[in-house]
Amino acid sequence: MTKVVIIGGGPGGYEAALVAAQLGAEVTIVDRDGIGGACVLTDCVPSKTLIATSVRSTYVKEAAKLGIDVAEADGRPGVSVDLKTVNARVKRLAQAQSDDTAARVVKEGVEVIPGEARLVDPKIVAVGDRRIHADIVLVATGAHPRELPSARPDGERILTWRHLYELESLPEKLIVVGSGVTGAEFANAYQGLGSEVTLVSSRERVMPTQDADAAEVLEGVFGRLGMTVLGKTRAESVTNTGGGVVVTLSDGRTVEGSHCLMTVGMIPNTANIGLEEIGVRLDDGGFVQVDRVSRTSTPGVYAAGDCTGVNMLASVAAMQGRIAMWHALGEAVSPLKLSTVAATVFTHPELASVGATEGDVRSGRIDARVVNLPLDTNPRAKMTNSKDGFVKLICRQHTGIVMGGVIVGPRASELILAVSVAVQQRLTVDDLAHTFAVYPSLSGSVTEAARSLMQASPE
Numbered sequence: 435m436t437k438v439v440i441i442g443g444g445p446g447g448y449e450a451a452l453v454a455a456q457l458g459a460e461v462t463i464v465d466r467d468g469i470g471g472a473c474v475l476t477d478c479v480p481s482k483t484l485i486a487t488s489v490r491s492t493y494v495k496e497a498a499k500l501g502i503d504v505a506e507a508d509g510r511p512g513v514s515v516d517l518k519t520v521n522a523r524v525k526r527l528a529q530a531q532s533d534d535t536a537a538r539v540v541k542e543g544v545e546v547i548p549g550e551a552r553l554v555d556p557k558i559v560a561v562g563d564r565r566i567h568a569d570i571v572l573v574a575t576g577a578h579p580r581e582l583p584s585a586r587p588d589g590e591r592i593l594t595w596r597h598l599y600e601l602e603s604l605p606e607k608l609i610v611v612g613s614g615v616t617g618a619e620f621a622n623a624y625q626g627l628g629s630e631v632t633l634v635s636s637r638e639r640v641m642p643t644q645d646a647d648a649a650e651v652l653e654g655v656f657g658r659l660g661m662t663v664l665g666k667t668r669a670e671s672v673t674n675t676g677g678g679v680v681v682t683l684s685d686g687r688t689v690e691g692s693h694c695l696m697t698v699g700m701i702p703n704t705a706n707i708g709l710e711e712i713g714v715r716l717d718d719g720g721f722v723q724v725d726r727v728s729r730t731s732t733p734g735v736y737a738a739g740d741c742t743g744v745n746m747l748a749s750v751a752a753m754q755g756r757i758a759m760w761h762a763l764g765e766a767v768s769p770l771k772l773s774t775v776a777a778t779v780f781t782h783p784e785l786a787s788v789g790a791t792e793g794d795v796r797s798g799r800i801d802a803r804v805v806n807l808p809l810d811t812n813p814r815a816k817m818t819n820s821k822d823g824f825v826k827l828i829c830r831q832h833t834g835i836v837m838g839g840v841i842v843g844p845r846a847s848e849l850i851l852a853v854s855v856a857v858q859q860r861l862t863v864d865d866l867a868h869t870f871a872v873y874p875s876l877s878g879s880v881t882e883a884a885r886s887l888m889q890a891s892p893e
């Protein structure tokens with residue numbers, strides 16, 4: 435029986451364990467913080483749970499536009515958030531998800547060892563004094579928040595997202611440093627919960643890696659709801675003044691707030707666990723270098739998830755882990771294909787995307803046609819007063835094969851599936867256009883966008 439040892443019990447690790455167990459291997463996971471990993475315990479799951487509260491609270495605040503009377507006597511919407519209760523729910527839910535996942539892997543016969551692991555040899559994993567022999571090792575150790583020396587998080591006023599769920603009351607004035615996906619999600623979430631939010635962005639626009647039209651819509655929504663976005667400036671330092679924080683910007687300005695949330699990137703958990711000593715190559719940022727079937731430079735040692743720096747998403751981590759096990763255990767396997775990964779920014783409205791981008795078209799990398807259909811023409815969007823957003827579709831110039839898409843709107847994370855299926859299955863815009871969508875529905879905009887990309891057949 436092949437012995438597989440997995441270091442790290444996040445989605446990269448536990449999904450791999452399930453595959454390896456299914457294929458008849460003897461599987462051990464060593465994890466230091468809890469099955470589910472940072473994904474379930476501190477990052478993805480807690481943030482999306484918090485955002486669910488924020489979105490509901492925004493719906494209540496906007497309910498008056500749909501004729502619902504929620505106004506207090508002074509004319510302001512009667513919504514207030516008890517952050518202690520919200521955070522208790524977030525933590526409870528995260529722990530329950532971790533417990534469910536742990537129970538599932540144990541049920542499949544996987545051994546779980548709590549503790550910190552390191553490699554002493556490509557085939558020996560050490561946990562304290564214990565030595566575990568492995569035929570195959572998978573490193574899935576994840577990553578942790580990057581810290582700036584001049585803005586060290588203290589857990590009280592200067593925070594990383596992993597501190598947020600310990601707060602007992604809502605930050606009155608929250609300064610979010612970093613306007614990538616994580617920064618934008620939290621800035622928007624706390625805005626929805628009732629904090630006054632300032633977002634410090636080093637770039638010209640927020641979320642520079644996302645579709646430019648989508649980022650523009652979201653920046654417009656943020657501003658309309660009162661967020662201050664300070665663009666093209668960096669936080670040089672952050673000081674806890676006792677009663678609040680002062681953020682000093684690179685242009686010399688200072689911003690005062692009650693709390694500062696630092697979202698300035700991730701550092702892989704790859705130091706001091708014996709990787710380089712056994713020949714595993716890391717890149718300059720410390721990320722494990724892997725090929726498309728998750729092999730590292732050391733035979734028999736695979737890596738998956740955030741520690742590889744490959745599109746840092748839970749879904750990608752899980753797929754890398756599964757691919758590693760299929761490959762290691764001799765199954766037929768398709769190498770990881772990033773061009774079909776669907777991703778969502780969980781702002782309100784959501785921003786979901788898959789496949790090729792408009793940037794690919796503009797740069798000439800692909801020969802394609804693009805349509806952008808604003809949501810405010812969609813009847814369902816009008817009924818629900820969800821006018822911010824659009825559906826963008828990209829198809830190959832001549833064949834009409836769907837290559838990518840972007841959706842900004844409520845539940846875009848769910849709506850994107852139709853486009854993902856089209857991209858994955860190489861469907862054409864005609865295929866999408868001939869698909870029935872419910873009337874009235876937001877998904878009607880997907881089929882309508884496809885219709886507008888159809889071309890008359892040559893005579």
Ligand SMILES: Cc1cc2nc3c(=O)[nH]c(=O)nc-3n(C[C@H](O)[C@H](O)[C@H](O)COP(=O)(O)OP(=O)(O)OC[C@H]3O[C@@H](n4cnc5c(N)ncnc54)[C@H](O)[C@@H]3O)c2cc1C
Pocket residue numbers: 441442443444445446447464465466467468469470471472473474476477478479481482549550551552574575576577595616703707738739740741746747748749750751780
């Ligand atoms: C705020 C935030 C929100 C996010 N939201 C989403 C989202 O909505 N959707 C999405 O797809 N992705 C999201 N992500 C990304 C997602 O959380 C990660 O891509 C995912 O956690 C990666 O999984 P992983 O298995 O590589 O690592 P992790 O989930 O980090 O798990 C790694 C595990 O390894 C353990 N470990 C580390 N070193 C050792 C060691 N030496 N010995 C033993 N155990 C060790 C850790 O304790 C941890 O349990 C979000 C990230 C952040 C920061």
